[in-house]
Amino acid sequence: MSVQTMCNVDPHDAAGLSEQIAACAAVGCDIIRLTVPDVEAAKVFGEVRKASPIPMVADIHFDYRCALAAIEAGADALRLNPGNIGPRENVRAVARAAKEKKVPIRIGVNAGSLERDLAAEVAAGERRAPLLVKSAMRHLKLLEDEGFYDVVISAKASNVAETIEVYRMLAETTDCPLHLGVTEAGTFLPGTVRNSVALGILLSEGIGDTVRVSLTARPEKEVRVGMEILRSLSLREPGPAITSCPTCGRTKVDLMHTASQIEIALETLAKDGIKLPHVAVMGCAVNGPGEAKGADIALCGGDGEFILYVKGESVGKVSERDAVGKVVEYALSLR
Ligand code: SF4
Known part of the structure; x- marks a missing residue:
């Protein structure tokens, strides 16, 4: 197709x-x-x-x-x-x-x-x-x-x-x-x-x-x-797989910006032939840890920062500014 x-x-x-x-x-x-x-x-x-x-x-x-x-x-x-x-x-x-x-x-x-x-x-x-x-x-x-x-x-x-x-x-x-x-x-x-x-x-x-x-x-x-x-429709190989929440009144990070920057970064990796991870970008702890379990890399929003998960395990906090860079870093290490 x-x-x-x-x-x-x-x-x-x-x-x-x-x-x-x-x-x-x-x-x-x-x-x-x-x-x-x-x-x-x-x-x-x-x-x-x-x-x-x-x-x-x-x-x-x-x-x-x-x-x-x-x-x-x-x-x-x-x-x-x-x-x-x-x-x-x-x-x-x-x-x-x-x-x-x-x-x-x-x-x-x-x-x-x-x-x-x-x-x-x-x-x-x-x-x-x-x-x-x-x-x-x-x-x-x-x-x-x-x-x-x-x-x-x-x-x-x-x-x-x-x-x-x-x-x-x-x-x-x-x-x-x-x-x-x-x-x-x-x-x-x-x-x-x-x-x-x-x-x-x-x-x-x-x-x-x-x-x-x-x-x-x-x-x-x-x-x-x-x-x-x-x-x-599964008629094409999966591309950058990002799960992200729609945000709501609980969100205290700029999730839309972070998710769109991650999407762009993953597309760049894909162009370089790098196997892409499944990344979850979630606004808060309500659904974040649950989604993190099913993703290779996950960001779970807090107040102006994220908790970063790799393969379902928390690896610590990351600032909004550093979040995209960290996701790319782990994406490269997981390939
Ligand atoms: S994960 Fe949190 S911030 Fe995102 S929509 Fe659900 S409750 Fe709101």
């Missing part, structure tokens, strides 16, 4: 793209998509691909020459709707080139850009989910008619219920791998919730092969949310 995101810097800015790809890969991104709006961008794509630590998908709309240029430049996959690239010979040219280089094509149907006749049906009151599936199947047929079968399908809506409906229908309609996503899901908090609900339900039903969490936020954030969705 792979997590994807999409670069949002200028597709002609090789340095900016490389930097963003590295940042996304560092937080666990498996595949990254770049828009290729013109042939010049395809050249930049090829340049960036040479140093990219992860596979790169070229996102193509309308101009089949961009698809051909992206394949030539070393694209690992295309995202392209064959119904949008002009006459049949254009589709044939792209299908042939993709087949030759073993480049898969993702058909990406979107509720906001349905074909005119299908959009008219929606406007006339027809349910949109079956029409999204119909659109995807039309695009698929265009590729299959050219003998091209290495296809992934996505059909995204911005509405959670509609997303679930359309992917359930797709799973019954086709054997193609499915790329899941809620499109235009919004800013970080509402977008995270919408994606988590839709993708969580579908993935728990065994539907979906890759995911992209679409957020109005930096791509690294999309990756982190995607990773957490997969981890919550």
Whole structure:
């Protein structure tokens, strides 16, 4: 199960793209998509691909020459709707080139850009989910008619219920791998919730092969949310495992700050390939010692300080200022 995101810097800015790809890969991104709006961008794509630590998908709309240029430049996959690239010979040219280089094509149907006749049906009151599936199947047929079968399908809506409906229908309609996503899901908090609900339900039903969490936020954030969705369903190796309490009137330490600093520190250790401990960060002695028993390292808040536990045993007090450093120190000693 792979997590994807999409670069949002200028597709002609090789340095900016490389930097963003590295940042996304560092937080666990498996595949990254770049828009290729013109042939010049395809050249930049090829340049960036040479140093990219992860596979790169070229996102193509309308101009089949961009698809051909992206394949030539070393694209690992295309995202392209064959119904949008002009006459049949254009589709044939792209299908042939993709087949030759073993480049898969993702058909990406979107509720906001349905074909005119299908959009008219929606406007006339027809349910949109079956029409999204119909659109995807039309695009698929265009590729299959050219003998091209290495296809992934996505059909995204911005509405959670509609997303679930359309992917359930797709799973019954086709054997193609499915790329899941809620499109235009919004800013970080509402977008995270919408994606988590839709993708969580579908993935728990065994539907979906890759995911992209679409957020109005930096791509690294999309990756982190995607990773957490997969981890919550045990579809991905556990990452920094932190148990922390919600805080309450008893809390006399800055627990939110400490917990978030520990999360960042553990992610840095994970990037260095260090096996991570389970860390509990608790606000007081009500539940702290109990959680400490089940954790490798635990901080239990007192008045401006913590009691530090290692493997369930108290090893003494630590000030708020030194708490994160001590957790890292023990994390390194336990690996
Ligand atoms: S562990 Fe303590 S501080 Fe945290 S929520 Fe429970 S009672 Fe409050």
